[in-house]
Structures are given as C-alpha cells and as structure tokens.
Amino acid sequence: MAITPEEVRKVAYLARLLLSEDEIAEMAAQLSRILEYMEILRGVDASHVEPMAHPLELTNVFREDRVAPSLPREEALKNAPKHDGECYLVPAVLGPA
Amino acid sequence: MDLASLTASELAQWLCRGEIGAEEVTRAFVARVKQYEPAVGAFLTFDPEKALEQAAEVDRRRREGKPVGPLAGLPVAIKDNICTTDWKTTCASKILANFRPPFDATVVCRLRAGDAVLVGKTNMDEFAMGGSTELSAFKVTRNPWDLSRVPGGSSGGAAAAVAAGMVPLSVGSDTGGSIRQPAALCGVTGLKPTYGRVSRFGLVAFASSLDQIGPLARTAEDVALLLEVLAGHDPLDATSANREVPPYRELIQQPLPTIRLGLLVDQLGEGVDTDVAQAIREAVKVFANLGVEVKEVRLLHHRLAVACYYIIATSEASSNLARYDGVHYGYRCDEHRMEEQLAEERRRWAEKGPSSVAEEPDPPMVRLYRKTRAEGFGAEVKRRIMLGTYALSAGYYEAYYLHAAKVRRLIREEYDRTFQEVSALIGPVTPTGAFAIGEKIQDPLAMYLFDAFTVGANLAGIAAVSIPCGQTREGLPVGLHLQGPPFAEPLLLQLAYWFQRETDWHRRRPTLPAPDKPAL
Numbered sequence: 001m002a003i004t005p006e007e008v009r010k011v012a013y014l015a016r017l018l019l020s021e022d023e024i025a026e027m028a029a030q031l032s033r034i035l036e037y038m039e040i041l042r043g044v045d046a047s048h049v050e051p052m053a054h055p056l057e058l059t060n061v062f063r064e065d066r067v068a069p070s071l072p073r074e075e076a077l078k079n080a081p082k083h084d085g086e087c088y089l090v091p092a093v094l095g096p097a
Numbered sequence: 098m099d100l101a102s103l104t105a106s107e108l109a110q111w112l113c114r115g116e117i118g119a120e121e122v123t124r125a126f127v128a129r130v131k132q133y134e135p136a137v138g139a140f141l142t143f144d145p146e147k148a149l150e151q152a153a154e155v156d157r158r159r160r161e162g163k164p165v166g167p168l169a170g171l172p173v174a175i176k177d178n179i180c181t182t183d184w185k186t187t188c189a190s191k192i193l194a195n196f197r198p199p200f201d202a203t204v205v206c207r208l209r210a211g212d213a214v215l216v217g218k219t220n221m222d223e224f225a226m227g228g229s230t231e232l233s234a235f236k237v238t239r240n241p242w243d244l245s246r247v248p249g250g251s252s253g254g255a256a257a258a259v260a261a262g263m264v265p266l267s268v269g270s271d272t273g274g275s276i277r278q279p280a281a282l283c284g285v286t287g288l289k290p291t292y293g294r295v296s297r298f299g300l301v302a303f304a305s306s307l308d309q310i311g312p313l314a315r316t317a318e319d320v321a322l323l324l325e326v327l328a329g330h331d332p333l334d335a336t337s338a339n340r341e342v343p344p345y346r347e348l349i350q351q352p353l354p355t356i357r358l359g360l361l362v363d364q365l366g367e368g369v370d371t372d373v374a375q376a377i378r379e380a381v382k383v384f385a386n387l388g389v390e391v392k393e394v395r396l397l398h399h400r401l402a403v404a405c406y407y408i409i410a411t412s413e414a415s416s417n418l419a420r421y422d423g424v425h426y427g428y429r430c431d432e433h434r435m436e437e438q439l440a441e442e443r444r445r446w447a448e449k450g451p452s453s454v455a456e457e458p459d460p461p462m463v464r465l466y467r468k469t470r471a472e473g474f475g476a477e478v479k480r481r482i483m484l485g486t487y488a489l490s491a492g493y494y495e496a497y498y499l500h501a502a503k504v505r506r507l508i509r510e511e512y513d514r515t516f517q518e519v520s521a522l523i524g525p526v527t528p529t530g531a532f533a534i535g536e537k538i539q540d541p542l543a544m545y546l547f548d549a550f551t552v553g554a555n556l557a558g559i560a561a562v563s564i565p566c567g568q569t570r571e572g573l574p575v576g577l578h579l580q581g582p583p584f585a586e587p588l589l590l591q592l593a594y595w596f597q598r599e600t601d602w603h604r605r606r607p608t609l610p611a612p613d614k615p616a617l
Binding site for chain 1: 199306419426429436461466468482484486490503541557
C-alpha cells in the first residue's frame, strides 16, 4: 500500500508537523514500506471479532466528587515557554488581520 | 570487598545487620558510575550529592533505631520518562529538554517511602520509541558487554547501568519490550508486570493501553524485592489494579509446583541466531532437571503481532503526543522567526497565487504548533506520529486501527487458550544478541521486527520476564523470555529464581575497559 507525498502532506497537517520537501519524500517512502508490511493483517478474517481497545476492558472507575488541593497556578505555569503569571501566552488565534 | 558486585538482596542483608552503612554503599556505586559512565553513557542526570544525602538520612534513622523501608540504602536509577520533582524529566527529547515536573510519579513516591537512594535518571530512546537507545536526542548508551554495540531499548540506560554495576536496581518502562529487550541484551533480569499491576501516574504516556512500569536488577530475587515496592493500587491511575500485592520475595523461594511449560518452537527457527536457539534449548534442559515438564507449543497469531502492535502503539502515540504544543510546557520554536517566515509565505501566496507555495500558509497558532513539533521531535517520533495519524484518519480508521484492535483480541484469546494447557511460555526475548551501533538506524522496519517476540505480551496485557540464559559466540548475553497469564508474576519470578539457583549466567559480569583517568 503506497502512500503519496500529497497524502503525507495532508497527514502532516493533521498531526501538526511541518515537514520539508525532502522529509516528505523520505516519509512517503518509509511509510509505504511499513504499510506494505502491515498488509500481513489483511489476510485475517476478524469481521466477527469485537475490537479490543484495552487489556483490562474496564467500564468505568468512579471516585467521590470531593474538593481536594490541586496544582497551584504558579507551579502549573512554571514550565510554560511564555506566560504572564496568570495565563499561557500564544500568538493570535484568529489568523492574520 | 567490592560492594558494587553484590546483588540488592545481599546488600539489603548487610545493611540490615548493620555491617555496612547506606552511605558506604552509595559511595561504592557513585565511584563505579564516575569510573565507567564516560564509556557507557547510561545516565542523563546523575546526582551523587542528593544520593548521599538520602543515604545519610537512612543511616541516621537506623542509628536512632527508627523503622526503615524495604529498600533502605539501596541505590536506584529511574528511567527519564518517569516524573521526578528533583530532576528534569526529558524523555530523551529536545521538546522536554528543560522540563522539571511539578509532581513525583507514584512509583517515585513509593521508592522514597521504601527508603531507596535515588541516584538519577537513565537514558532511553526518545519517548521510549525505539529498541537501541540510539534515538535519544542527547547521547548514545553503549552495551557494557561490547562498547561498539547497543544496549537495546528503550530502557537501554536502565539495563546498561545495572549490567555495569553502577546501580543494583533500576526502574524502566515497557510498551513493546522496552524493559525485557535491553535486559536480555545487557544480561540482566527485567520484568514487565501485568498491565495494571504498577501505577503509571507520572509515567510520560507513549501508548496508554500498552505502557507498564517495571523493575530491572541482577536477579529474580532483586526484581521481586523492587516489585513489592513498586506494585499496588493507586487512585491516581484509573487503570491500576485494586488487588493485593503478594509477598513476591517469599513466594518465589517456595519449591516449584508441578507445572508444564510451553516452548515457543516457532521462535527457535528461521531468522533466529543459532546460538540464541541453542541457549534456549539448554535452558529447557535446566527446567527439565528441575522437574518441570516442557511441551512444544505454537502461537499462530504471533506472526501478526508486530504489525498489530505498530498500528495500535503509533495510533495511541499520535494522540498522546498531541500535548506537546509549545504552549503548556516544553520547547517552543523561535516565534519571531516563525512570524517572519509566515509573513513571507503569505506575501508570496497573495502575489503569485497558490502555486507559489506548497500549501496555504497556516494561521499563526497552527504554525507555532507545527514548527515547535518539527523542531522538538526527532525523526522516529515524527515517523510514528505520522503512521498513527494516518491509521486513525478518515477513510483509514477501519482498515487499520479498528482491524488491528480486532486482531489484538485474537492474539489475547490465543494466549488465554494456551494458558489452559501450559502454566507459562518460554522462548527467546530477541532473535539475536546485541547489534552494532548504527546497524539498524537507517531501517525503521528492521528495528520494528526486532520486537517480534516481546510485543505480544503488551498487546495481551500479560506478565513477562527476561533472564540471562547464555551467551552467543561473540560473548553477548542471551535472554530467556518467560510469559505468563495476568498476575502470574509470582510464578514467573519463581521459575526465574530456581533457574538462577541452577545457573550462573546472571552472575557473569562484563569486563569493562579500565578508564584512562582515575575517577574524577
């Protein structure tokens, strides 16, 4: 199963990665080779099998809804690349003016 | 007396009887790290001062007759994807190069409560994605048995540190073999506990339905000692099992029950080094002499495990690693340069139309994400994020992710059926001994296929252990893989314990070259 440079470009956008033209070409070749290997799964009839998302197959885990101490703001912001002491700072979200 | 040559259990006895002190023990291992770290490169952070402080505190408490924990005075190294407030937690990635977690992982709290002496953080493949530790953004770790070879991965630093006698105990993580495979290649004992046995709160997530934290040490007894401290229910991890922690150390020394083991014969044939296959067959004889019946078995779905694993693991990774956005923590690209570049692209787009640039310029926020991630992640991490995003994307989800999730159940069911017939499975951990540094780095698929024997246990969520059982003609360690049903840690470690009573592979040490200069 070959993946085209165009598809790589699209997936890179979805994955929020920025790839150079060289990287796109290399990625297309490598992913195609890996996906070709994945074809080994095609021959398996699993149409009647329930998918297994998790080894424990938990339904839900509940806890008491109680107020407890949480991370102080200062600590939560400590590792942020840019903040003003209250909020994270980011570039304009709504695109070019 | 070379303290660094003793096992953790031996050291614990000496410490307990007051024949040596925690500071003395810690100093011996610190000296060993200073001597061999330049050649091996197992650590990303090494903090002898903090280690000696903890050791002095243990000695003080012991002198005052106060109770101390089961790991009192024993040096422990922690893989750098496990959060520590004392030290940076980088996952060997540029994107977390300066990340200092605001909390300790639950296992770190448990180690502290057990009075372990934490010495630092070990090297790994970036975000635990890899099997050679060559994919660390910071340094290459070398196999103590042959410095031109890889230690395995992704917990390569953890395994190399134990093999080189730099620590008696270390903590790693295993998503597709990342504890067992380096343990095998470095000739130490490593356990991937059952999914849910050890809390993962504070383990940086790679693939959440597969990740598990576990111990590495010289012997099964030491692994049991460390597991008793690590295991247990944690309200902060909803997937942690609410189940009693058995006294592993005591249980594994009981005489072996009458059981039957299944030898995975398909893992001894084509593609497997004859020396590896021979070592496994010798191990079968050891078990036979111990009165254990061994029967040949085949897991037919196992040939699908690597493909199934790499779809599921990369899909989960693509989702888990979305959090590295250059906003909340971690690396952010140079914003000024990014804005300039974007302005230039916009100008060309407006002037010459769509054909002038490959795609429409992103909004600034989106470009910040993309550039940050492009600069912060290494090539293998990007490759896996791409593969996972592709497998989850519209039009491919059913063909890839959903189908793999169904095959995953077939693999689990086959294990379940097999464990009706045999109590545990034995086979090799890897098809060959440690490969040369650089040998597989250009070939991602070859690196993935090296995981063929280990990923099944993660897909099924079962327990598995790797123990040294021989050497190849080049003198490289061979690992024996024991896999058992969920929560079969006592049986697996009991088998390992009795195997190690009969053999001395776990006692053999690599000959490290004498350092050029005396210790710093």
